[in-house]
Amino acid sequence: MMESQQANRKNEHLSLAIASFKQAHTHHYFNQIRLIHNALPEMSTTDVDPRVQLGPHLHLEWPFYLEAMTGGSNQAMKVNRTLAHQAARHHLAIATGSLSIAIREPATRPSFTVVREEDPAGLVFANLSAGTSLQAAQTAIKLLHADALELHLNAAQELTMMEGDRNFHWIDNIKCLVKALPVPIIVKEVGFGMSQQTIRRLLAAGVRYINISGRGGTNFALIENRRSHGLGLPELNKWGQTTPESLLEARVIKDPSPTIIASGGIINPLDVIKAGVLGAQTVGVAGYFLNILIRHGENALDEELCRWQEEILRLLTLLGCQRFTDLSHRVDFVLQGDLYDYARQRKLI
Numbered sequence: 001m002m003e004s005q006q007a008n009r010k011n012e013h014l015s016l017a018i019a020s021f022k023q024a025h026t027h028h029y030f031n032q033i034r035l036i037h038n039a040l041p042e043m044s045t046t047d048v049d050p051r052v053q054l055g056p057h058l059h060l061e062w063p064f065y066l067e068a069m070t071g072g073s074n075q076a077m078k079v080n081r082t083l084a085h086q087a088a089r090h091h092l093a094i095a096t097g098s099l100s101i102a103i104r105e106p107a108t109r110p111s112f113t114v115v116r117e118e119d120p121a122g123l124v125f126a127n128l129s130a131g132t133s134l135q136a137a138q139t140a141i142k143l144l145h146a147d148a149l150e151l152h153l154n155a156a157q158e159l160t161m162m163e164g165d166r167n168f169h170w171i172d173n174i175k176c177l178v179k180a181l182p183v184p185i186i187v188k189e190v191g192f193g194m195s196q197q198t199i200r201r202l203l204a205a206g207v208r209y210i211n212i213s214g215r216g217g218t219n220f221a222l223i224e225n226r227r228s229h230g231l232g233l234p235e236l237n238k239w240g241q242t243t244p245e246s247l248l249e250a251r252v253i254k255d256p257s258p259t260i261i262a263s264g265g266i267i268n269p270l271d272v273i274k275a276g277v278l279g280a281q282t283v284g285v286a287g288y289f290l291n292i293l294i295r296h297g298e299n300a301l302d303e304e305l306c307r308w309q310e311e312i313l314r315l316l317t318l319l320g321c322q323r324f325t326d327l328s329h330r331v332d333f334v335l336q337g338d339l340y341d342y343a344r345q346r347k348l349i
C-alpha cells in the first residue's frame, strides 16, 4: 500500500534518528555529575524495591520506560510490535509516538493499537501534540486503553521543519485537557529541555507530571535539518537545556513540586540513577533502545533491558537506597565543568 506523506515522515524520523545517533551523542552531559560514594551501604540487593509510584494512579515496576517514538507506517508498526513485546516481557511502561496521524488517517491505527495487543496488562501512554483537540485526545486514549496521555511541546522541532507548524498557543489548551481528561496528563518536551519558568507555568495550568526531555540524546533539530536539505534552521542544532540542566531547573521548585520525569540522552543505568539523584521520579529512554533494536535486533534489546534492570538493583544497593525515589534525598553529588557554571549562573545551587 502507498503510504502518505506523514507516514513517510515517520519512516524518515526512524532512519534519521539512527543515522544521526553518533553525532547527537558526541557529548554525554551526565558525565558532568559525580555521585559521592557511600562506603557503608548497610543493605543487600534483595532489599531493593525497584517499583515507582507516579502520583496516585501510575504504578511502574521499574524506574525507566520506553519513551514515545513511533506509529503511523508499516515500518513503525513492526517497531512498535517489538518494543511493546519487550515492554511486556520486562514489565516496563511504554509510550507510543504521536497519534495525530492515527486521528487524521484511521487506516494507520493498527500501527498504534499493536502496542496494546502485545502488552495487554502493561502501562501504555498515548502521545499527542499539546495543541490537540479534546476529541482527538479522547479518541487516542480510547484506542490504546491508555493509562496516561503525553502531550508534547515541540516548537523547536516544528520551526526547523519546512512543513512544520508556525503557531504555538498551547497553555490554555493544556489547562482544558488536564481538567477534562480521565487519565493523568504528562507534558513533555522532545529533546530541548525545560526551564524553571516553563515548569512553573505548567504547574499553574494544573499539570502535575512533567517530562523535561532535555538535550544530549535524540536531536530533532539535527533530524529535521537533515530532512529539509539546507532549508531548515541549522542554528538550532545545539539549542535548548541539557537533561541535567533541566533537572536542576526543576529541582528548585517546591510547593507544589511537580512529578518530574527525565529523558534525553539517557544511555546507561548509571544515567538513570543520576537522573534520580537530581530529582527525576522515573526516566524515559527512546533513541538508545531504538538504536540497539534497529542495528542489532530484538535479542540484543532483550539482553540490554535485562542488563539495565540488574545493574539498577546493584547501583541502588551501592548507594544505600531501597527505592529509586530515595536517591534524591540520600545521595550527594558534585557538578563539573559547564554544568557547574550553568547551575551557578542560574542560581540553582
Ligand SMILES: Cc1cc2nc3c(=O)[nH]c(=O)nc-3n(C[C@H](O)[C@H](O)[C@H](O)COP(=O)(O)O)c2cc1C
Pocket: 013, 014, 017, 067, 068, 069, 070, 096, 097, 098, 127, 150, 151, 152, 188, 189, 190, 191, 213, 214, 216, 217, 218, 263, 264, 265, 266, 284, 285, 286, 287, 288, 290
Ligand atoms: C524516532 C523518534 C520519534 C519520536 N517521536 C516522538 C513523538 O511522536 N512524540 C514525542 O513526544 N516524542 C517523540 N520522540 C522524542 C522522545 O520521546 C524523547 O523525548 C527524545 O527522543 C529524547 O530522548 P532520547 O534521547 O532517549 O531519544 C521521538 C524520538 C525518536 C527517537
